[in-house]
Every structure is written in C-alpha cells, then in structure tokens.
Amino acid sequence: MRSGTAARRARLPWSWFGLVPFFGYVSVFFLLPTAVIAYSAFRVRGEGGASTFGVANMSAALGGAYLDALWNSATMSLVCAVIAAVLGMVLAYAVATSRGGLLQKLVSTSAAVLANFGGLPLAFLFVAAIGNAGVLTVFVQERLGLSLRDDLGLDLYSRGGVQFVYLYFLIPLMVLVITPAIEGLRPEWREAAEGLGARGWQYWRHVAGPALLPHFLGSIALLFCTAFSSYATAEALTNGTLAITPLRIDGALSGNVLAGQENLGAALALSMIVVVVPLTLLYQLMQRRSSRWLQ
Amino acid sequence: MVAVIGAPVAPSTVTPTAGAPAPTAAPPQSRGRVRRAGPPVRFWRGVVLGLAGLYFLGPVLVAFWFTVDGADGPSLAAYTRIFTATGFVDAMTSSLLLGLISVAITLALMVPTMLLVHLRLPRARPYVEVFSLLPLVIPPVALVVGVRGVLGWGNGSEFVEVSAVFTALQDKSLPLVLALMYVVIALPFTYRSLDAGLRGSKVTVLVEAALNLGARWPTVLWRVVLPALRTSLLNAGFLAFALVMGEYTIAKILIFPTFPVWLAQSGATDGQLQVALALLSLAVTWALLLIVVAVAGRTRKAKP
Amino acid sequence: MRRTSIRNAGIILVAGAVVLGSAACTKKADATASPAAAATATSVADVGGMEALIAAAKAEGSLNLIALPRDWAGYGDLIDNFGAKYGIPVTVDNPEASSADEVNAIKSLKGQDRAPDAVDVGTAFAISGAEEGLYAPYRVATWDGIPETQKSPDGTWYADYGGYISIGCDAAKVAVCPASFADLAKPEYRGKVALTGDPLKSNSALMSVWSAALANGGSVDNIAPGIDYFGKLKASGNYVPVKATAATIQSGETPIVVDWDYLNAAKTKDLANAGVRWSVAVSNDATIGSYYAQAISATAPHPAAARLWQEYLYSDEGQNGYLAGYARPARLPAMQAAGTVDPALAEHLPAVNVKAEFPTDAQATAAKNTLTQTWASTVQ
Numbered sequence: 006m007r008s009g010t011a012a013r014r015a016r017l018p019w020s021w022f023g024l025v026p027f028f029g030y031v032s033v034f035f036l037l038p039t040a041v042i043a044y045s046a047f048r049v050r051g052e053g054g055a056s057t058f059g060v061a062n063m064s065a066a067l068g069g070a071y072l073d074a075l076w077n078s079a080t081m082s083l084v085c086a087v088i089a090a091v092l093g094m095v096l097a098y099a100v101a102t103s104r105g106g107l108l109q110k111l112v113s114t115s116a117a118v119l120a121n122f123g124g125l126p127l128a129f130l131f132v133a134a135i136g137n138a139g140v141l142t143v144f145v146q147e148r149l150g151l152s153l154r155d156d157l158g159l160d161l162y163s164r165g166g167v168q169f170v171y172l173y174f175l176i177p178l179m180v181l182v183i184t185p186a187i188e189g190l191r192p193e194w195r196e197a198a199e200g201l202g203a204r205g206w207q208y209w210r211h212v213a214g215p216a217l218l219p220h221f222l223g224s225i226a227l228l229f230c231t232a233f234s235s236y237a238t239a240e241a242l243t244n245g246t247l248a249i250t251p252l253r254i255d256g257a258l259s260g261n262v263l264a265g266q267e268n269l270g271a272a273l274a275l276s277m278i279v280v281v282v283p284l285t286l287l288y289q290l291m292q293r294r295s296s297r298w299l300q
Numbered sequence: 301m302v303a304v305i306g307a308p309v310a311p312s313t314v315t316p317t318a319g320a321p322a323p324t325a326a327p328p329q330s331r332g333r334v335r336r337a338g339p340p341v342r343f344w345r346g347v348v349l350g351l352a353g354l355y356f357l358g359p360v361l362v363a364f365w366f367t368v369d370g371a372d373g374p375s376l377a378a379y380t381r382i383f384t385a386t387g388f389v390d391a392m393t394s395s396l397l398l399g400l401i402s403v404a405i406t407l408a409l410m411v412p413t414m415l416l417v418h419l420r421l422p423r424a425r426p427y428v429e430v431f432s433l434l435p436l437v438i439p440p441v442a443l444v445v446g447v448r449g450v451l452g453w454g455n456g457s458e459f460v461e462v463s464a465v466f467t468a469l470q471d472k473s474l475p476l477v478l479a480l481m482y483v484v485i486a487l488p489f490t491y492r493s494l495d496a497g498l499r500g501s502k503v504t505v506l507v508e509a510a511l512n513l514g515a516r517w518p519t520v521l522w523r524v525v526l527p528a529l530r531t532s533l534l535n536a537g538f539l540a541f542a543l544v545m546g547e548y549t550i551a552k553i554l555i556f557p558t559f560p561v562w563l564a565q566s567g568a569t570d571g572q573l574q575v576a577l578a579l580l581s582l583a584v585t586w587a588l589l590l591i592v593v594a595v596a597g598r599t600r601k602a603k604p
Numbered sequence: 605m606r607r608t609s610i611r612n613a614g615i616i617l618v619a620g621a622v623v624l625g626s627a628a629c630t631k632k633a634d635a636t637a638s639p640a641a642a643a644t645a646t647s648v649a650d651v652g653g654m655e656a657l658i659a660a661a662k663a664e665g666s667l668n669l670i671a672l673p674r675d676w677a678g679y680g681d682l683i684d685n686f687g688a689k690y691g692i693p694v695t696v697d698n699p700e701a702s703s704a705d706e707v708n709a710i711k712s713l714k715g716q717d718r719a720p721d722a723v724d725v726g727t728a729f730a731i732s733g734a735e736e737g738l739y740a741p742y743r744v745a746t747w748d749g750i751p752e753t754q755k756s757p758d759g760t761w762y763a764d765y766g767g768y769i770s771i772g773c774d775a776a777k778v779a780v781c782p783a784s785f786a787d788l789a790k791p792e793y794r795g796k797v798a799l800t801g802d803p804l805k806s807n808s809a810l811m812s813v814w815s816a817a818l819a820n821g822g823s824v825d826n827i828a829p830g831i832d833y834f835g836k837l838k839a840s841g842n843y844v845p846v847k848a849t850a851a852t853i854q855s856g857e858t859p860i861v862v863d864w865d866y867l868n869a870a871k872t873k874d875l876a877n878a879g880v881r882w883s884v885a886v887s888n889d890a891t892i893g894s895y896y897a898q899a900i901s902a903t904a905p906h907p908a909a910a911r912l913w914q915e916y917l918y919s920d921e922g923q924n925g926y927l928a929g930y931a932r933p934a935r936l937p938a939m940q941a942a943g944t945v946d947p948a949l950a951e952h953l954p955a956v957n958v959k960a961e962f963p964t965d966a967q968a969t970a971a972k973n974t975l976t977q978t979w980a981s982t983v984q
Contacts, residue, residue, distance in 0.1 A: 020420045024428070027413040031431045034484045038446025039438060045449055070977045099348040102341070108349075114593065118586050119356065121542050125560050126578030129567065133366035133575040134359045137795070137846060138855040140366045152795070162845050164984070173356070234439030237548040241564060244847035245802035248980035251441040251549075253804075258445065258553060260805035261702045262972060264732040271449075274442030285437045452712045467716045472697075555698055555705055565700055568849040 042278070045271035056268075066272035071253060075276055078249040081164060082232035085171045090225045092172070093179025094187075100180070101187045113184065116177035123174035128241035131170050135161050167239050167247060175228050182227060186220040223291025226284045233281060250277055360579065367576040378572040382580075385573060391562035394474060398558065399544040401479040403537045406490050409483065410536070414494045415525065418503055432491035435484050440549045447481060448554065475556040482544045489543070490536040497532020531596040538592045542585055642908035646759060647743045648915065651908065654745075657915065658690060660908035667694045667909040670709055670720040671701035675870050677765050677896075678929020685925065686916050692909055703729040703807070710738050714903045721910035722900050726807050728972075730761035730897035731965050739899040742911055744918040749938035753962075754895055764917060765866070765931035766895030768886045768960050769808070769815040772868035774859040775881040782860060784889040785819035785833070794841050798848040798858035800867075803975055806847075811892045812862040813979075814963070814971055818890035824963040827971040828978070835982035845983075854878045862887075865954045869930035886956045893960040895934060920944040930954070 046066075049059035065071060100112045135141050135153060139161075142153045153159045160166050190213055198208045236251035245252050245260075250273055257263055257270035367378045382388060417424050435443075454466035469477040503525055510520045526533070548560040555561075567574040642660050645651045651660060661667075667686075674680030687694045697718065698705065703725040710733070713719035725733070733739055734756060741759035754763035771788070773781035778796065782788050788797050799809040817823070817830025837843035848858040853875060861868065868884040875882050898917060904910045916922045923933035927949035939945045963971070 020416065021424065023416045024413060024421070024424055027409060027428065028431060030409055031434065031484065031487070034480050035435055035438075035443075038443055038450055041446040041449035041453075042442065045445070070980055073980060095348055096352050099345040099352075103345060103349075114586075114589055115356070118582070118589055121546065121585060122582055124546055124548050125564055126546070126581050129563075129575050129578040130359045130363040130582075133571075134362035136857070137844060138571075138852070138857040140362045140369070173359075176352075177356075230436070230439075234441065236439070236441040237552075237560070243845060245805045246845040246983075248984060251439065252802075254441055254445065255553065256802070256805045258448070259555075259702050259704045259708070261704065261726055261807035262728075262804055262810050263976075264704065264707075264726075264728040265736075267445075267448075267708075271445050274445040277442045278438055281439060282437050285433070289433065448708075448712070455712050455716070456714050463715050470713075470716075472718070555701060555709075568851055571851045571855055 039278075042271050042274050045268050046275040048268050048271075050265055050268060062268045062272040063275070065269055066276050070248070071250070071273060071276075074248045074250045074253045075280070077164070077247075078233055078251070078277075079280065081168060081249065082229050085168050085175055085232045086225050086228035088168075089172050089175035089179050089228050090221065093176045093224075094183050094221065096176065097180045097184045097187055101184060112180065116180040116184075119177035120174055120181055123171075123235065124237035125241050127170060127173055128238050131161060131166075131173075132242070135159065137162075162243055162246075164247060167242055170238055170242065171232050171235065175232060178231060179224055179228060182224045183217075183220065186217055190216065219291045219294040223288045226288040226291065230281050230284055230288070233277070360582070363575050364579060367572050367579065378576040379580075381570070381573050382577060385566060385570070387557065387562050388566075390473065391557050391559045394557065395545055395559035397474055398479045398482065399541045401476070402482040402486065402544045403540045405479065405483045406486060406536065406540045407533065410487075410490055410494055411529075411533070414491075414498055415503075415521075418498045419507060429491070429495075432487050434487075436488045440485060440547070441553070443481075443485075444550045444553045447477070447550070451477065451554075470554075470556075472556065475551075475554070475558075478547075478551055478554070478556060478558065479544075481550055482540070482547060485547070485550075486540040486543050489539045493532050493536040493539060494529070497529050497535070501528040501532075503528060534592045534595055538588060542588065545581065545585075642911060643740070643904070645907070645911060646741050647747075648745050648911075651911070654915070657908060657912050661690060661692055661906070661912040664906040664909045665692070667692055667906055667913055668697065668718060668721045668904075669694060669913075670697045670723060671699065671703070671706050672696050672724060673699040675874060676929070677866050677931035678870075678925050678927075681928060682917070682922060682925040685921070686913065689916070690912065692912075702805070707733045707736075707738065710901045710903065711736075717905050719903065719905050720901055721904040721906050722898060722913055724764065724896055724898055725761075727761075727763075727895065727897055727965055728968055730756070730899055733899060734758075734760040738902055740902040740904070740907070742900050742914060744914050746918045746935060746938075749935040750918070751934065751937065754897075754934055761897040761899040762918075763895035763934040764898045765926040765929075765933050766893055767864040767866040767931050768891045768893045768954075768956055769811050769862060770865035770868050770884050770886045770891070770954055772861045772863060772871065772882055772884045774853060774856075775883050776879060777856055777859040781883055781885065783885045784887050785816045786889055788860070788862075789833075789837060789840065789842060791840070791842075793860060795844055796858070796860045797837060797843045798846050798852070798861050799843075800861065800863050801847045802845075803979055804972075807894075808863050808867070810972070810975065811864075811894055813975065815862075815887060815890050815892045818892065818961060819887070824892075824961050824967045825970065827974050831975065831978055831982050838983045843983075850875060853880060853882070866929055866931035869952075869954055884954050886954050886958075888957045891956065891958055891960045893962050895962075924949060927953070 046063055047058055047060065048056045049061045050056050067075075096112075100109055103109070131139075133139055145151050145153055145157075151157060161170075194212050194216075195208055198212050203211070234251070236255070239247050239249060239252060240255065243252075245256060254270050254273045254277075257266040257273060263269075368374045368376060413428065417428050451466060451470065455463055455470075457463050457466070469475065469480070506524050506528060507520055510524045515524070546560060547558075548564065551558040551561045552564070563574060563577055566577070642651055642657070648654055648657055651657045669683070672679045672683065674683075683694050683696065686692070695718075697709070697720065701709070703723075706720065706723040706725050707729050709720050710723065723733075730739075739760040743759045744762070747755075747759075747762075750762055756762070771782055771784075775781055779792070782790070782793060787793070799812050800806050801809050803809040803813050813830040813834055814822075814824075814827050815830070816833045817827045820829040820833045822829035834843055838845070844858065846852060846858055848861040848863070850871065852858040853861065853871065865884060865886050868882070871880075872882040872884065898914060900907070900910045900914060917925075918935065920939060923935050923939060924944075924946045926933040927936075927946060930953060932953065933939070936945065940950075
C-alpha cells in the first residue's frame with residue numbers, strides 16, 4: 006500500500022477537494038439565502054420604489070406590535086418547551102422503567118412518528134376533534150349542554166389552544182431525545198446510592214439529577230427552537246390571527262393588506278435568527294457535556 | 301416545520317436493534333433498562349402511560365370518527381373521495397417525486413462526504429459537523445425570505461442560461477428548487493444518522509481489514525461499507541422523505557402546489573376530506589417507519 | 605508521477621470548463637429580439653385598431669392570469685366567455701393567491717413564459733406596483749367611462765369592480781339575521797360572527813373592521829373605534845377568529861360572515877344545495893366601498909392578449925359580466941347613463957341603504973399602520 010509521510014502529506018490537499026461538493030452545496034443553498042436575508046433586512050424602499058440602506062425596517066421589526074409578536078413567540082415557545090420537557094421526561098422515565106420490551110418499542114416508534122407529525126395534519130386533527138364544529142365540541146354541546154369554549158374555557162383557536170397542540174409533537178420529541186440519557190443512567194449508580202443509605206429523592210437530587218441536567222437543559226433549548234420556528238400549525242389553527250413572528254413574516258411577504266413590505270419580512274426573519282442562534286449553540290454545548298457522563 | 305426527530309438520538313432509538321455490535325464490546329449491562337420499581341411506582345407509571353395514551357390517541361380516534369360520520373350514518377366516503385379530489389393526484393405526485401429526489405440528492409451528497417471524512421479526513425469532521433448543523437439555526441419561515449430573494453435575482457439575471465435554469469427549477473409541476481432546499485433542511489438529521497451509523501459500525505476497522513485482504517476500493521465500498529451502513533442509510537432516507545412529505549412553510553410561501561399546500565387549501569371546500577388525508581398521512585408515516593425498522597432488524601439478524 | 609499528471613489534467617479540465625462556461629453565457633440583451641409592437645402600445649390606436657389587436661392576441665396564442673377564483677366577481681364566466689369569443693386559451697395560475705403574491709409573481713417570473721400578463725389587485729398594491737415600474741400604461745377604449753378617482757393618471761392601473769362591506773347570514777341556523785354592525789354585538793349572535801381572515805392579511809377583513817369603525821364614531825381617518833369594537837365582540841364571544849370559508853359555513857362554524865357583498869351574494873346560490881339559506885345585507889349603519897384594480901404587466905409574455913383582455917373587461921359585455929357576479933363595475937354610472945346596463949343583473953345587486961365611504965390610499969396606509977400596532981393586543 007502507500008507508505009511514507011511525504012506521500013501522505015502530498016495527498017491531504019487533494020482529499021479536501023472531495024469535500025467541495027458538500028461545502029459548496031451548503032454555501033449556495035443555505036448561506037446565500039441567509040446572506041440575502043441579512044442584506045434585505047437593511048434595505049429600505051423609498052418613495053418612487055428606489056431602495057437604499059437603512060435601519061427603518063429593522064427598527065420597525067424590533068418595535069411596537071412586531072416586538073410584541075416576537076415576545077409572544079418567545080414566551081409561548083418557552084412555556085411549551087418547559088411543559089413538554091417535564092412531561093416528556095416523566096413519560097420517558099415511565100417507559101424506560103416498564104417491563105415490556107414491546108411497550109418500549111411501541112413508544113419509541115410512536116415518538117419518532119409523532120415528533121415528525123407537526124404542522125398541518127396535526128392542526129386538522131385537533132380542529133376535527135375540538136374545533137368549533139368538532140366532534141367532541143358538538144357532542145358536549147348536545148349531550149351536556151356545555152360549550153367547550155364558553156363554559157370550560159377551552160378555546161382551540163387561542164394562544165392556549167395552539168400551545169396545547171404544540172405539545173403533541175414536542176412531548177414525543179422530548180421522549181426521543183431524553184430516552185438514551187435515561188437509559189444511560191447506570192443501575193450501579195442507584196444501587197451504590199442505596200447501599201450508602203440514600204432515599205429515592207436523594208438519589209435524584211444528588212446523582213441522577215446532576216447527570217441528566219445538562220441533557221435536560223439542552224433538550225429544553227431544542228424544544229424551544231422547534232416551537233419558536235413552527236409556522237404551519239399556528240397558521241392552520243388560527244389563520245394568521247395569532248400574534249407570533251412566523252405569521253407576521255407571512256403577512257409581510259404575502260397577503261392582501263401590506264404592500265411592498267418584503268424588506269420588513271426580511272427584518273423579522275433576521276430577528277428570529279438572532280433569537281434562535283444562541284439557543285442552538287447552547288443545545289450543542291449541553292449535548293457535548295452530558296454525553297461525557299451518559300455515553 | 302423545523303427540527304423534527306431529535307437529531308442525535310433518532311438513529312439509536314428508531315432502530316433499537318441496529319446498534320451494531322462492536323468487536324471491542326462495551327462492558328456488559330452498562331446500558332439497558334433502568335432499575336425496575338415497586339408497586340406504588342407501578343401505579344403511577346400506569347397513570348402516566350394512561351394519560352399519555354389518552355392525549356395522543358384521543359384526537360386521532362375522534363378525528364377518525366369525524367371523517368366517517370356522514371349524513372346517512374358512518375361511511376368511508378371521505379376516504380374514497382380522496383382520489384377524485386381535484387388536484388390531489390398532481391399534488392401527491394409532485395410531493396412524492398420531490399421526496400425521492402431529495403433523498404437521492406441527500407445520499408449522493410452526504411454518503412461520499414461522510415465516508416471521506418471518516419476514512420481520510422478526520423480533521424475535517426468538526427467543520428463538516430458545524431456546516432451540517434447550521435440549517436437548524438434558521439427557521440424555514442425565515443429562510444424562505446432569503447430563498448425568494450435569490451430566486452428573484454436569478455430570474456431577473458441578464459444571462460439567458462441563468463434565468464433558464466432558474467425557470468426550470470421553479471417549474472410548477474416539479475419544483476426542483478424545493479428539493480434542493482429540502483436537502484439542506486434535512487441536513488442536520490441526515491448527518492447525525494449517517495454519522496452515528498459510521499461510528500457505530502466501526503467502518504474504519506472494516507475498511508482496513510478489507511484492504512488488508514487485498515480488496516480494491518470499489519469492492520470495499522460496495523460490498524463492505526454500504527451494507528454496513530444500510531440501517532443508517534435507511535434512517536437518513538426515511539427522515540428526509542418524511543420531512544419532504546410534511547413540509548408546508550417553504551412550499552406555501554413560494555406558492556408551489558405540493559401535497560401539504562394542497563391539503564391546506566382543500567379544507568376550504570371539504571373539511572372531512574382534509575382530516576381523512578391528515579389521518580392517512582399519519583398512517584403512512586407510521587407504516588414507512590415500521591418498514592425501516594423491520595429491514596433494520598433483518599440486517600441485524602443477518603450478521604453472524 | 606501518474607497521480608501528478610492526473611491532478612494536472614483535472615485542473616486543466618476544470619479551468620477549461622469554467623472559461624467555456626462563462627463565455628457561453630448569453631446576455632439577455634443580445635438574445636432577445638426587438639419587442640413586439642403590442643408591448644409598448646398605450647391604447648388600441650397604437651396597435652392599429654381593434655381588429656389588429658385581436659389578430660395580434662390570437663397570434664400570441666394564450667393568456668396568463670393569476671389569482672382569479674372562478675366564483676369571485678363572476679370571473680369564471682368572464683374567462684370562459686373571453687376564451688370562447690376570441691379563441692384564446694386562458695390559464696389561471698394559483699386561484700388562491702393574494703395581491704402580494706400577484707405582484708411578486710410579476711417580479712419573480714419575469715421573462716418566463718408563465719409570468720402573469722395582467723393582474724387584479726387591491727388599490728394599495730396597484731399603487732405600490734406602479735411605483736416599482738411593474739405595470740405598462742394602457743388606456744382602454746372606454747377609458748373615459750371610468751371615474752377619475754378610480755384610475756391612475758398615467759394609465760398604469762384602473763379600477764375594475766368593487767363592492768360594499770356586507771353581512772352574510774345563514775337563515776337556516778340563525779333566527780333573525782343581523783342587518784347592521786350594531787346588531788352583531790347582540791347576545792343571540794354569540795360564537796357566530798366571523799371575518800374572512802386576519803385583517804392584517806385579508807383586505808375584506810380590514811375593510812370590515814374599518815366599516816365597524818365608521819359605525820362606531822370613527823371615520824375614514826380613524827379606524828381605532830372599529831378595532832375596539834371587534835375587541836368587544838371578541839370579549840363577549842360573538843366574534844370567532846376563524847377564517848370563514850364555504851366549508852366553515854356549511855359545517856355551521858361561521859353562520860354569520862362579514863365580507864364584500866359580491867362574495868357573500870355569490871355564496872347564496874353555491875351553498876343552496878348544502879342546506880344553507882344564505883342571505884346578504886349591506887350593513888345599514890355604515891359601510892365602506894372599495895374597488896380592485898386591473899394592471900397589465902410591463903413584462904407580460906403575451907402583451908397583445910393582455911391588452912385584449914382589458915378591452916374585453918371594460919367593454920359593456922365585460923362590465924355586465926362583473927354585474928352577473930354581483931360586483932359593481934367601475935363603469936356602472938357611465939353605463940347607466942348610456943343605458944347599456946343589463947337591467948336584470950342590476951336588479952339583483954344587494955341594496956345599499958347608507959352612504960358608503962371610499963377611503964383613499966393614504967387613508968388606507970394610515971389605517972393599516974394603526975391596525976398593525978393595535979389589532980393583536982386588542983383582539984386576543
């Protein structure tokens with residue numbers, strides 16, 4: 006075979022060419038559009054249609070109702086992420102400690118499917134079930150004389166309703182992400198802890214908790230980003246009436262009311278990116294840290 | 301919608317039997333089930349699982365009832381109406397083709413790249429990893445703003461060839477621009493899947509062994525590497541395909557009639573049909589995943 | 605040795621490909637032939653008369669339109685009749701597209717064969733597109749019959765049809781149909797009132813809110829009372845934030861819909877088979893009127909066909925076609941004076957019992973800004 010350091014060194018630059026297709030592809034189909042977003046966000050259309058550089062669109066995107074929308078997006082996603090993280094972890098733990106291998110396989114398959122099932126079809130399912138003309142709504146109305154919305158405060162077309170639907174794909178995502186970490190908790194640790202006289206909650210507080218914490222926090226970051234970026238579900242459920250940034254971007258880009266506001270759409274997109282980037286980095290960082298213990 | 305399956309974990313969880321047995325085995329019982337619990341915990345576990353089942357299965361069952369609840373009693377009319385719905389066949393064909401093309405481009409792009417990185421350029425791995433995870437950072441609803449800008453620039457280009465290419469990419473019946481973008485969006489997940497598969501199957505060792513036994517590179521790639529990677533290839537393919545079939549944001553804002561976009565519009569005229577299709581897409585995704593798992597299981601059993 | 609020569613060969617190949625490729629690209633300016641006469645024609649006379657225009661349009665062979673649903677203002681029949689009369693096949697892209705999508709399609713499909721030839725957009729988009737130079741000026745033969753305030757002085761856009769904000773109601777599900785904005789707040793309409801979408805995306809929803817403003821002490825310069833009014837309706841549960849469509853009306857989710865009168869009126873016949881008794885009333889306490897506008901794309905792939913389409917739309921036959929769709933054509937006053945209105949069609953327009961306001965574009969921009977800032981927080 007080949008031998009000699011000289012030949013090896015001469016080969017290295019050649020091999021890097023093999024990565025050109027990959028880096029080229031990502032640059033053209035991802036970095037380029039991103040650059041266009043950053044560029045357009047700072048372009049302002051003046052009178053007569055000419056464009057110049059300016060911060061008018063960015064300041065509009067970061068003020069007034071658009072800032073409210075960004076804040077709404079962030080708080081809604083945070084609430085969903087935390088709830089889904091806690092519930093998902095509880096569910097994952099329940100499944101991991103159960104006896105049936107069949108149950109575990111069933112749950113892992115379902116989780117993979119459901120985590121993927123967000124967006125439109127999910128919204129339609131819920132509308133059919135508990136929407137204004139949904140099966141359950143009508144049933145409750147006719148049999149019990151109660152209105153889901155007025156008497157029980159369950160309004161699918163509100164912020165709370167959208168959050169409720171988001172949980173449907175966020176919880177499975179959490180289960181998928183946290184199960185290997187839970188399975189990575191070695192039984193020896195629990196036995197050792199009990200051997201030293203620790204109770205259940207002490208085990209959790211001092212052993213399992215700290216081991217899982219980075220992974221848990223990282224998962225919250227991932228769930229947050231997923232909820233924050235979701236567009237299809239909210240759009241299908243509320244038809245643009247919910248005040249969150251993805252829907253505002255859609256309104257700026259395509260609609261019958263706001264004319265000539267594409268640069269505002271770019272500014273809004275840039276504001277979303279600025280929120281998501283640090284959280285994605287946080288997620289990556291947490292992944293690295295927790296994998297040290299739980300691999 | 302974005303970040304779908306939990307990236308770093310999907311491969312090992314989706315195909316639980318496919319963690320390839322490494323020659324240098326990990327210490328036994330270091331992984332596996334958590335310690336089983338006593339009766340009171342079992343009760344709570346039952347409650348948790350019961351509630352979860354209710355929340356996840358409930359809407360599906362109720363929605364199913366919605367689709368079969370016809371004016372003259374229960375019927376499956378909504379499901380048979382699907383095939384005659386205007387635009388369904390075109391939209392479905394478009395999405396299916398886009399899915400297959402996206403999978404093809406993804407594998408053609410990522411498999412050689414990942415192999416090159418693992419076998420020849422381990423130093424490049426961090427860079428490839430960062431580039432693969434970049435798409436997670438930009439939500440599709442934001443990315444499409446940039447894509448529109450690039451498309452507008454290309455369409456208005458003063459070079460005939462350039463605008464002809466851009467025209468072809470935006471053909472209504474098969475918008476290849478969508479396939480190209482979907483490859484990028486699926487990148488974080490397909491990268492993870494292939495990466496986990498390459499690491500788990502200890503490809504470097506296998507390749508060394510094969511080369512030592514005198515095999516040439518083509519043989520090594522075809523008969524050693526690819527079969528070892530079969531599970532993660534299937535996984536990556538499944539992830540990419542499912543993502544394409546469900547992707548709504550970019551297709552809607554660029555106004556291409558793919559299946560999800562058509563599905564959203566169909567509700568304006570036929571609500572039952574819409575929900576029936578939503579349920580079917582859930583069922584089909586499930587079936588696809590079961591096939592992937594089954595094939596993966598068979599791969600495992602085939603090993604001695 | 606072999607490796608070096610392979611590498612060299614590769615480098616030469618790639619370099620050669622790049623050089624050849626860049627040399628082979630043709631600039632569009634060199635490649636296109638001189639534009640057809642029709643592309644710069646600003647009236648029928650420029651093309652040499654109606655016969656010449658028809659001939660040129662037939663030679664082009666087709667017409668591309670966009671965002672025209674068949675049941676919108678009678679467009680279904682208008683398109684069919686145009687195609688039959690002149691033998692020119694018409695393709696309608698994206699019937700569900702919005703005005704912004706139409707303008708964007710002109711820009712993003714420039715130079716392609718499937719670019720739209722003519723667009724039907726809201727006035728704001730007509731003005732904004734004209735500023736960007738997207739439209740070709742053209743004055744139809746019946747130009748003088750279009751009121752001055754409803755066309756641009758340079759001929760880049762011109763109103764085609766319009767209507768008033770009305771309240772549509774399913775008499776099969778609602779005992780007494782509301783006739784005014786004040787009625788909508790009544791407790792018996794709880795959970796029944798819907799708009800056609802979010803006012804920040806749907807023009808008719810915007811105008812509905814604005815009409816409510818007029819009915820509640822506001823004016824064309826002050827939309828705030830309308831926003832407050834809908835906030836009140838939402839709080840009392842009367843207003844449901846569901847986008848009203850034919851499906852939601854049929855299912856009973858949205859038995860009362862505030863929308864353009866021509867859209868509401870068209871539903872009466874469409875939904876009669878589904879057990880819906882849809883009645884329409886232009887709100888009696890206040891209403892806003894507004895027109896949509898036609899414009900020809902400056903980069904239309906079929907300029908003669910585009911101009912022939914405009915001539916058809918503004919002819920008596922075309923304008924009566926809008927009437928058949930319950931919309932009020934722009935030339936209605938002129939046609940009534942000349943007696944060319946189809947009397948049966950004019951009869952079936954919903955009655956208007958209140959003086960309607962027609963906001964200018966500047967007022968619309970101000971209203972949109974106010975709406976953008978306060979709608980979400982008031983009506984959530």
